[in-house]
Amino acid sequence: MQLSVIICCHNPRMDYLARVLKALKAQTLSTDNWELLVVDNTSKDPVSASHDISWHPNARHVREGKLGLTHARLRGIAESSADLLIFVDDDNVLAENYLDVAVQIATDWPCLGAWGGQHFPEFEGGAPVEKWKVNQWTSTFSRDLWSNNYDPRVTPFGAGLCVRRKVAEQYADLVKTHPLRRSLDRKGENLNSAGDIDMAFAACDLGMGLGRFVNLKLDHLIPKGRTNDDYLLRLSEGSGYSQVILDALRGIKTSQPRRIDRIANFLKRLFLEPMERQLAMASEAGRTRAINELQQVRK
Structure with a gap:
């Protein structure tokens, strides 16, 4: 098993999650080489009842009863089996070669512990007029970036985040040691957000590097509500x-x-x-x- 894809969701928008799964089904990497975990974080309507993942031979639904994205990520880490983990949000539509490219990076860059790629926003109803709102949801760059330091410019975001197992386990140990880390992520309606950065920084804790790669691409689905003031x-x-x-x-x-x-x-x-x-x-x-x-x- 080359990698584990982990989708953490809490009351996901059903049409968006369907597109996320459709993009995963279309991946060029054979399903024999990766597993799929859909971690349902106390959704009102169980995701397992609405989204069939039987098309994947190594897929399963997991229900996490403790509310919070950190709890869902930790459950995904514990339930997964591969040495490479990829966290896919319930509104991330991966390019069809995303998994293949991620595996190649893992092979070519053994010094890196966490990496990500470019995010292209797809706005419901069209892009907002205000350019700064478009930029808020866009993460693009023209060349590969990497560093061995805690460098925000090179640090990958949570959408499509790739981490080696030892980095994910280091992060899990940090959360257990300091529960305050659980306040860094979404929980219900709050919009706290830095758990992904903390997880990526765990690579540097282990003496490994961070990277962002041009050829790793995904579309980020943005509903209308996320562009209002x-x-x-x-x-x-x-x-x-x-x-x-x-x-x-x-x-x-x-x-x-x-x-x-x-x-x-x-x-x-x-x-x-x-x-x-x-x-x-x-x-x-x-x-x-x-x-x-x-x-x-x-x-």
Whole structure:
């Protein structure tokens, strides 16, 4: 078995998940060489009742009863068997050669512990007029990137994330050691997000590298609701929160800004467009929430 594909889902949009599975069914890598795990994270309507995966000889549904993406990922790691794991979100449509390319990278780059590729957004109802909203969901680049350091520019995202088993197990051990890591991922309606980065960084913990590769491609299905201002403000708040928590877990201390820094930030925001200003304020609110929580933990 060359790899395990793990789909973590919580109340997925059924038409999107159907497309995700259809793309997996069309992979050029023979199903004899990979397994498929669909981890249903307490969905209201069990995914196993609505999506048939019997077309795959090495596939099964798994029900994870603890709410939260971190719990679902950990269950996927525990249930999988291959040395290479690929995490596919329930709105990721992989290019037909994605698995083949991932296996080739694993062979050609034994020094890498985690890698990913390019993400092309497919917007429901067409792309938004605002370019920054399009950029929010786009992750493209023109050359392969790699590093042995904790470099955000090279760190792969959760969509289509490829990790070696020893990296995934290192991450699982970190979560067990420090439960605060569970707050880095989606849980129900909250939009915290950095668990994928933390998992990728586990590669560096083991002395391995990170990479992003041009030939690894997927389409990211974006429903209308994810381009409205309210959602993006919540996303910005969650990102600000998650960055502070991740920094703290990785030994980077963050404290409340000094009064002079707060004044400087306020003045900078005066020159931003109204929506940019709101996003900056939402991110700062998330950072403040995280700092307050960390202070409570330290008491």
